[in-house]
Amino acid sequence: MTRDTTGLIGSFRRAGQGQVFAFFDRLPAESQARLLSEAAEIDLGEVDRLVRTLVAEGASRTVDLEGLSPAPYERLPSHGGDPAAWSRAKAAGETALRSGRVAAFTVAGGQGTRLGYDGPKGTFPVTPVLRRSLFQVFAWKILAAGRRFGRPLHWFIMTSHQNHAQTEAFFEEHGHFGLDRARVHFFRQGRMPAVDFSGKILLETEGSLALSPDGHGGSLRALERSGALDLMASEGIDTLSYFQVDNPLVRCVDAAFIGWHLTRGSEMSSKTVPKAYPEEKLGHFCVRGGELVVIEYSDLPLALQRERDPSTGALRYEAGSIAIHVIDREFIQRMARGADGLPFHRADKKISTVDADGREVRPGKANGVKFELFVFDALPSARRPVVVETSRADDFSPVKNAEGVDSPATCRADQLRQFARWIRSVGASVPTDSTGLPEAPLEVSPLFGYDEGSFAESWSRLGAKPAVADGLCLEAPPL
Numbered sequence: 001m002t003r004d005t006t007g008l009i010g011s012f013r014r015a016g017q018g019q020v021f022a023f024f025d026r027l028p029a030e031s032q033a034r035l036l037s038e039a040a041e042i043d044l045g046e047v048d049r050l051v052r053t054l055v056a057e058g059a060s061r062t063v064d065l066e067g068l069s070p071a072p073y074e075r076l077p078s079h080g081g082d083p084a085a086w087s088r089a090k091a092a093g094e095t096a097l098r099s100g101r102v103a104a105f106t107v108a109g110g111q112g113t114r115l116g117y118d119g120p121k122g123t124f125p126v127t128p129v130l131r132r133s134l135f136q137v138f139a140w141k142i143l144a145a146g147r148r149f150g151r152p153l154h155w156f157i158m159t160s161h162q163n164h165a166q167t168e169a170f171f172e173e174h175g176h177f178g179l180d181r182a183r184v185h186f187f188r189q190g191r192m193p194a195v196d197f198s199g200k201i202l203l204e205t206e207g208s209l210a211l212s213p214d215g216h217g218g219s220l221r222a223l224e225r226s227g228a229l230d231l232m233a234s235e236g237i238d239t240l241s242y243f244q245v246d247n248p249l250v251r252c253v254d255a256a257f258i259g260w261h262l263t264r265g266s267e268m269s270s271k272t273v274p275k276a277y278p279e280e281k282l283g284h285f286c287v288r289g290g291e292l293v294v295i296e297y298s299d300l301p302l303a304l305q306r307e308r309d310p311s312t313g314a315l316r317y318e319a320g321s322i323a324i325h326v327i328d329r330e331f332i333q334r335m336a337r338g339a340d341g342l343p344f345h346r347a348d349k350k351i352s353t354v355d356a357d358g359r360e361v362r363p364g365k366a367n368g369v370k371f372e373l374f375v376f377d378a379l380p381s382a383r384r385p386v387v388v389e390t391s392r393a394d395d396f397s398p399v400k401n402a403e404g405v406d407s408p409a410t411c412r413a414d415q416l417r418q419f420a421r422w423i424r425s426v427g428a429s430v431p432t433d434s435t436g437l438p439e440a441p442l443e444v445s446p447l448f449g450y451d452e453g454s455f456a457e458s459w460s461r462l463g464a465k466p467a468v469a470d471g472l473c474l475e476a477p478p479l
């Protein structure tokens, strides 16, 4: 038997979590060692606190809506915003990008259970014609932005224990998509044990714990723990452009958004789109007690979600959260080191486990609780947070589900519509249906154009303009 040098087993027993070692004596030595090392990751005090506050009977599951009001936000010029203020923001963002202060940051540690794809979600073939991966789309947008601003960007990618090796191997296999590999940084997020409804830590097998990633909010402490923040400081990076791995439309580094963040002296800024309809499953930017908060769709009563402004007819709580942020490095440090950190949320899930005899159990309904941190919970602690409107068609079409809304099919269609709009904007004709979906297959490499402006520049440099009617793939123009 492996020696329990740290007294770990005793501490689990004293905490009422002795079941974790129920099969320990019959495990081979290497499994014992693995279980001990997983157990050593667990903060038993934290688990106990979470069980008392989130799982125990009587634990409050309601969100405080007292004094809630919709959050103000900076509107796009096309929606009543001040064009001059937007131009100033864009110029400030461009200056920051030229000076190398900004890095891209992707959270890619999720489990992607709804999509049901086998492999890290970032490797999912997402583009409509060439089936390029999510990671390739981001990599090329980041490469293109680095070329445009004359400063190659650093890119930080948060993985999970489960997908870390596969993610690194994918980048390796693709030559880091032409990026300088010394500027692509992978680090793992933390993980948390799942518990049953009585608060007992679950085993996944006789010799391993049911551990899962600690949520995208875990990114703040993982950035700190991994040394990524120190690296940023040494590289003169003070601003992180945060986005999720599932949204290929995202402007990975958006000068105007970065500029709003910097000129306002914001510590954490957020993009918003007006909700398409009241029941749309987006979080809502709100103000509570003078602080900016995101209230999830499941926590805001439907009556409030449906409320409209009597004069304009717009939804009162229209500012939807699309999980795109700019975050200040020192703020992340403060949040990661601060005593109160982010609050955990409870998610009831089906968790594969073992029964008292060690037999595998695959539950048909939720049998336990996972604990997750959400990055937007940092907003109330941020100084001068700013919310900035963006156009959904140019920034947001996530791949979440295998079918239906937010699926590969809807995302491909949104990419096609975007390519068709860009091609139209330079005066070429593109046959489309009434929703703007082109009739022929189109794909634009992010190295040709990653937004309307860069697309138009590359297009203007083409000698003979290509025909569009039968389909078109535009690759990188010669440098």
Ligand code: UTP
Pocket: 107, 108, 109, 110, 111, 112, 113, 114, 115, 121, 158, 189, 213, 214, 215, 216, 218, 243, 244, 245, 246, 400
């Ligand atoms: P989602 O909330 O969509 O979760 O993540 P998910 O795990 O990817 O998918 P489901 O719910 O199992 O279907 C939103 C973003 O946050 C990242 C994901 O990778 C995605 O970019 N994320 C989520 C993490 O990086 N870590 C986590 O622990 C959770």
